[in-house]
Amino acid sequence: MNSFSLADCSTVEAALSQLKDGAVVKAGGVDLLDRLKNGTDTPARLVNIRNISELRGIQATPEGLTIGALTTLAEVADDPTIRSQYTVLSDACGHAATPHIRNMATLGGNLLQELQCWYFRSADFQCLRKGKDVCFAFSGLNQYHAIMDYGGCPSVAPSSGAVALLALDASVELTSAAKGKRTVAIKDFYIRPDANPHKFHVMEADELLTAIHIPKPAPGTRSAYQKYGEKESHDWANADAGIVLEMDGNICRRAVVAMGAASPVVRRSSEAEAALTGKPITPETARTAGRASMTNAMPLSMNAYKVQLFPVAIYRTILLAAGQMDRDPSAAG
Numbered sequence: 001m002n003s004f005s006l007a008d009c010s011t012v013e014a015a016l017s018q019l020k021d022g023a024v025v026k027a028g029g030v031d032l033l034d035r036l037k038n039g040t041d042t043p044a045r046l047v048n049i050r051n052i053s054e055l056r057g058i059q060a061t062p063e064g065l066t067i068g069a070l071t072t073l074a075e076v077a078d079d080p081t082i083r084s085q086y087t088v089l090s091d092a093c094g095h096a097a098t099p100h101i102r103n104m105a106t107l108g109g110n111l112l113q114e115l116q117c118w119y120f121r122s123a124d125f126q127c128l129r130k131g132k133d134v135c136f137a138f139s140g141l142n143q144y145h146a147i148m149d150y151g152g153c154p155s156v157a158p159s160s161g162a163v164a165l166l167a168l169d170a171s172v173e174l175t176s177a178a179k180g181k182r183t184v185a186i187k188d189f190y191i192r193p194d195a196n197p198h199k200f201h202v203m204e205a206d207e208l209l210t211a212i213h214i215p216k217p218a219p220g221t222r223s224a225y226q227k228y229g230e231k232e233s234h235d236w237a238n239a240d241a242g243i244v245l246e247m248d249g250n251i252c253r254r255a256v257v258a259m260g261a262a263s264p265v266v267r268r269s270s271e272a273e274a275a276l277t278g279k280p281i282t283p284e285t286a287r288t289a290g291r292a293s294m295t296n297a298m299p300l301s302m303n304a305y306k307v308q309l310f311p312v313a314i315y316r317t318i319l320l321a322a323g324q325m326d327r328d329p330s331a332a333g
Contacts, residue, residue: 077090142300168256190264239262241259251279269293
């Protein structure tokens with residue numbers, strides 16, 4: 001680990017003033033510590049924003065929710081309003097990592113995790129994402145990598161929170177000293193590697209992620225999230241699904257099927273959503289939606305199992321959201 005200075009900030013303005021010369025922000029520090037130890041990040045300065053109280057808290061408004069970026073995953077998971085009205089987000093945050101990490105990790109930090117690829121996260125490999133012209137995963141160990149939309153890099157989106165927030169049509173608030181605040185929808189926040197392999201998200205070096213905004217769910221909305229990994233507890237997702245169903249009686253008038261661990265950015269399956277919209281939610285329609293989610297899947301040499309796993313994850317999570325199935329005991333977390 002390299003030497004660095006630490007700027008301990010208690011206000012947003014103080015933190016923004018420190019975002020220069022390659023400074024790296026520390027919130028909970030869970031993912032950052034791994035990157036410092038393995039040498040993928042070597043900043044000269046860390047900007048600690050952990051003590052900025054204005055970036056904490058959950059506020060319900062007539063329009064929906066505003067969540068401070070430093071609100072922990074545990075606080076999001078345990079909030080009664082989120083558990084009852086935004087269940088997909090409560091599920092995602094409540095089954096991320098371990099209880100100890102959820103007490104430390106923040107929702108903003110969860111959204112800003114670096115790519116989950118062992119080649120990218122190793123200082124020994126200089127890959128496409130680091131400015132070179134090669135991706136080692138295509139001919140190497142790729143069992144946890146993407147099966148869709150990967151272009152030149154099949155690393156996968158690591159954030160469980162992003163899957164849920166995509167399903168909820170959420171947006172993030174970005175703040176800079178020079179330009180003030182701007183709002184970016186989660187669907188536009190992450191950058192696909194074929195568009196720019198050197199940037200994972202649209203946030204600029206002089207910006208902080210300060211809040212998350214979620215619109216109020218429509219009447220009759222039900223939602224759920226589940227993830228599946230090699231272990232039944234505290235594992236990275238090999239497949240995860242965030243489902244939002246807007247129901248009129250037993251008919252689904254609108255469906256959102258969000259997927260993580262399928263592609264380099266969190267994605268929605270329009271094919272799966274079309275299979276549910278205007279139909280009753282039954283095991284048959286849920287299975288059809290699960291199969292439809294794999295349209296255009298292109299597995300690599302070691303991850304074809306995901307083509308079978310995703311339909312099951314989506315099928316079971318649709319029925320969980322609809323209240324027709326209990327949470328899967330084999331789901332991770």
